Amino acid sequence: GESVGLHLPTLSVQEGDNSIINCAYSNSASDYFIWYKQESGKGPQFIIDIRSNMDKRQGQRVTVLLNKTVKHLSLQIAATQPGDSAVYFCAENSGGSNYKLTFGKGTLLTVNP
Amino acid sequence: DGGITQSPKYLFRKEGQNVTLSCEQNLNHDAMYWYRQDPGQGLRLIYYSQIVNDFQKGDIAEGYSVSREKKESFPLTVTSAQKNPTAFYLCASGTGQGARSPFFGQGTRLTVV
Numbered sequence: 001g002e003s004v005g006l007h008l009p010t011l012s013v014q015e016g017d018n019s020i021i022n023c024a025y026s027n028s029a030s031d032y033f034i035w036y037k038q039e040s041g042k043g044p045q046f047i048i049d050i051r052s053n054m055d056k057r058q059g060q061r062v063t064v065l066l067n068k069t070v071k072h073l074s075l076q077i078a079a080t081q082p083g084d085s086a087v088y089f090c091a092e093n094s095g096g097s098n099y100k101l102t103f104g105k106g107t108l109l110t111v112n113p
Numbered sequence: 114d115g116g117i118t119q120s121p122k123y124l125f126r127k128e129g130q131n132v133t134l135s136c137e138q139n140l141n142h143d144a145m146y147w148y149r150q151d152p153g154q155g156l157r158l159i160y161y162s163q164i165v166n167d168f169q170k171g172d173i174a175e176g177y178s179v180s181r182e183k184k185e186s187f188p189l190t191v192t193s194a195q196k197n198p199t200a201f202y203l204c205a206s207g208t209g210q211g212a213r214s215p216f217f218g219q220g221t222r223l224t225v226v
Binding site: 008032034036041042043044045046049089091093100101103104105106 | 119148153154155158161171172203205213214216217218
């Protein structure tokens with residue numbers, strides 16, 4: 001039978017298209033969120049972050065949207081390039097004196113040339 | 114160059130042997146973390162340290178031990194008590210401000226045979 005957790009959600013897009021990667025977070029008390037990009041065999045690389053007092057933040061070719069009402073986070077990548085192919089993780093921090101980040105399972109983005 | 118270095122990149126050990134993974138940072142960060150990543154899954158926190166000579170268990174600490182004798186170093190020992198030690202291990206460091214966007218090393222892939 002199929003093993004739980006071995007199959008990541010996947011998103012396949014054409015080069016030049018915009019990509020939207022979604023993440024549902026669990027803790028309504030979380031006050032800080034991060035998106036990471038992880039290429040095969042490497043450590044996660046910071047992309048963009050957002051605090052809970054914001055609902056949108058833009059970086060270079062990336063935008064993060066936060067909807068606290070439904071506990072949803074999304075990462076938008078404009079003009080997706082082959083080099084964007086990777087696994088993307090969202091992470092949340094519940095704040096306070098807790099130094100721990102909780103990571104989602106990730107989404108595999110494949111960009112077709 | 115400032116950064117976080119994990120060594121070795123690949124490590125093989127026989128079942129029943131303890132093994133220590135190295136993590137060094139020269140970013141002057143107070144906080145350091147160890148995560149474990151299994152195929153197709155997110156990162157799970159093993160141990161974290163907010164300051165020298167202090168560390169706390171994460172979500173999956175059983176079978177692991179750490180020390181934090183120096184600010185720059187946070188070695189992780191995978192003991193023989195860890196039932197399923199084969200995994201990708203990631204070390205991270207941060208400013209300690211509520212785990213704000215920690216930086217990750219490139220990981221050590223441990224295989225136990």
